[in-house]
Every structure is written in C-alpha cells, then in structure tokens.
Amino acid sequence: MKNIQTKENIDFDNAKPRWDIIAVFTIITLIPIIGIPVYGLYYDFTPASFIAFGVLLSVSNISITTGYHRLWSHKTFEAHYLVRGILAIVSTISLQNSILKWASDHRRHHGNLDNNFKDPYSAKRGFWFSHIGWMLRDYPSAKVDFSNVKDLQRDKIVMFQHNHYLLFGAGLNIAISLILGLITEHIIEMFLIAGFLRIVVSHHTTFFINSVAHIFGTQPYSKTNTARDNALLSFFTFGEGYHNFHHAFPADYRNGIKFWHWDPTKWTIRLLWLAGLAKNLHITPKQRILTQMELAQKTGQ
Numbered sequence: 001m002k003n004i005q006t007k008e009n010i011d012f013d014n015a016k017p018r019w020d021i022i023a024v025f026t027i028i029t030l031i032p033i034i035g036i037p038v039y040g041l042y043y044d045f046t047p048a049s050f051i052a053f054g055v056l057l058s059v060s061n062i063s064i065t066t067g068y069h070r071l072w073s074h075k076t077f078e079a080h081y082l083v084r085g086i087l088a089i090v091s092t093i094s095l096q097n098s099i100l101k102w103a104s105d106h107r108r109h110h111g112n113l114d115n116n117f118k119d120p121y122s123a124k125r126g127f128w129f130s131h132i133g134w135m136l137r138d139y140p141s142a143k144v145d146f147s148n149v150k151d152l153q154r155d156k157i158v159m160f161q162h163n164h165y166l167l168f169g170a171g172l173n174i175a176i177s178l179i180l181g182l183i184t185e186h187i188i189e190m191f192l193i194a195g196f197l198r199i200v201v202s203h204h205t206t207f208f209i210n211s212v213a214h215i216f217g218t219q220p221y222s223k224t225n226t227a228r229d230n231a232l233l234s235f236f237t238f239g240e241g242y243h244n245f246h247h248a249f250p251a252d253y254r255n256g257i258k259f260w261h262w263d264p265t266k267w268t269i270r271l272l273w274l275a276g277l278a279k280n281l282h283i284t285p286k287q288r289i290l291t292q293m294e295l296a297q298k299t300g301q
Contacts (some may be wrong), residue, residue, distance in 0.1 A: 008117045015137040032197040048184045052194035060202045063091035065265040073103040076253035080277040088161040092168040100162040104149045123214030123226040131211035213243035221248035239263030249284040
C-alpha cells in the first residue's frame with residue numbers, strides 16, 4: 001500500500017540537521033573513545049579516576065531523576081528551597097539542558113505519548129529516534145514551546161538555572177575535573193574518565209529510558225502504550241526503569257513500589273522527607289494500583 005503523504009510526514013522528512021547538537025555529541029563522545037585508549041598506551045590508570053567517575057555519575061544522575069524528573073517535571077513532592085537550589089546547580093554537570101527545557105519536553109512526551117508528530121521522542125519512530133535521533137534534527141515535535149511549563153517559569157530557582165545553564169554546566173565540569181586532577185596529579189586522566197566518559201554514560205543511561213524502557217520489558221499496569229517495566233534497566237537509571245508504572249501513575253514519587261525494587265531516587269526523596277527537607281510525597285492508593293493491574297490483565301488497557 002502506497003504511503004499517504006501528509007504535511008506532518010513532509011515536515012519530519014525535511015527536518016534540517018542540527019549541526020550544533022551533532023557536533024557537541026560527536027566531540028563529547030569521541031574524546032573518551034579515542035583519548036582513553038591512547039592515554040592507556042603511555043600511562044597506568046589510577047583507582048582515583050574510576051572512584052571519581054562512579055561518585056560523579058551517581059550525583060549527576062540522581063540530581064536528574066530526583067530534580068528534573070520527579071520534582072520539577074511531575075511535582076511528585078515538594079522540596080525545601082536549599083534542596084531545590086542544590087539540585088538545580090549540581091544537575092548542570094550532566095549537560096542535559098536546563099530544567100525548563102527538559103521538563104517541557106518530558107511533559108509533552110507524557111501528554112502525547114506514542115504520537116509520532118507530537119511526542120518529542122516517540123518510541124514508535126524506532127530505537128534510534130527515541131534514544132538520541134530526536135535531538136539531532138529540527139523535528140516539529142521537538143520545537144521549543146514553554147507553554148506547558150508556566151508554573152516553572154514562576155520558579156526563581158528554575159529560571160536562574162535556565163538563564164545561567166551554560167555557565168554552570170561548562171564551568172562546573174571543568175572546575176571539578178581540574179580540581180580532582182590537581183589533587184591526584186592526574187589531570188588528563190580525570191578529564192577523560194571523571195569528565196567526558198562520565199558525561200557520555202550519564203547521557204545514554206538517561207536516554208535508555210526514552211528508548212529501551214519503551215521497547216523491552218513488561219506491562220503490568222497498562223498495555224495501551226509502549227512504556228515498559230524493566231528491572232535490569234533500573235539498576236543503571238537509579239530506579240527509572242519501572243516505566244510502565246510511571247506512565248500509569250506519573251504523579252507518584254516512586255517508580256519501584258515494592259520494597260525490593262531498586263529505586264535509589266525514591267529512597268533519596270524519602271530520606272529528604274525524614275530530614276524535614278521534603279514534604280507532600282504523593283503516593284498512589286494501593287487499591288487504585290491493584291484495580292489498574294486487573295484492568296490491564298483482563299482487558300489489555
């Protein structure tokens with residue numbers, strides 16, 4: 001059957017490459033891919049760089065999952081202004097754009113899930129598109145539109161970070177790698193492993209939620225969309241792998257609801273609550289969850 005050409009199809013097919021974004025991803029990726037093996041030919045790697053890699057990756061990703069995702073995008077809890085300020089600044093080391101832009105894209109994803117022309121990273125367009133391709137061309141679905149984040153535009157911390165995002169993102173990454181390098185006397189190694197490699201891994205573990213978590217896994221809560229629960233993925237994404245649950249109950253501060261579910265983001269939010277630094281943690285009533293599970297199994301909805 002011949003494909004019917006529509007304006008939407010034509011707009012997507014003719015989307016221009018975003019050479020600035022392509023260049024940034026290419027450079028950030030090639031530096032550790034080429035630099036680490038070359039460095040290893042001449043020098044021995046030190047444990048300090050890998051420890052720094054693990055710590056900074058954890059800090060980077062947990063600030064995204066706790067702050068960008070569950071606090072600002074979905075408002076699953078409220079946080080003290082000190083927590084919001086720390087999350088807003090620290091999260092810039094992940095280089096995943098500002099809170100305002102990230103939350104706007106994510107809310108549009110939830111509001112238009114699997115719609116090829118409105119969901120910015122629709123999994124129905126394939127793994128590559130949902131993983132990273134959606135950012136590499138000027139697709140209509142990814143156009144900047146802050147109409148869905150007017151509440152965040154009234155948040156002074158969000159706007160301060162948005163207006164100074166590049167300064168903090170570049171400045172902190174350079175400063176942290178440089179300071180750690182001076183302390184350990186291995187500056188290049190720190191930049192390669194704790195800097196560039198950590199950024200690349202942080203990017204792709206986050207991107208896995210848009211791609212892998214919409215392709216591989218189970219659907220215990222809803223079968224009406226592509227979102228899936230993937231316990232293995234949760235180990236690499238700080239609990240974000242329970243994605244079928246998240247799309248069924250996006251206002252819940254938890255993604256993994258069982259005590260054995262690996263969800264460090266949930267535990268972080270809970271610890272903040274115990275310390276008096278968070279409040280109004282939203283929890284979906286158990287009966288509502290059970291009802292939705294029964295509906296999904298019986299009717300496929």
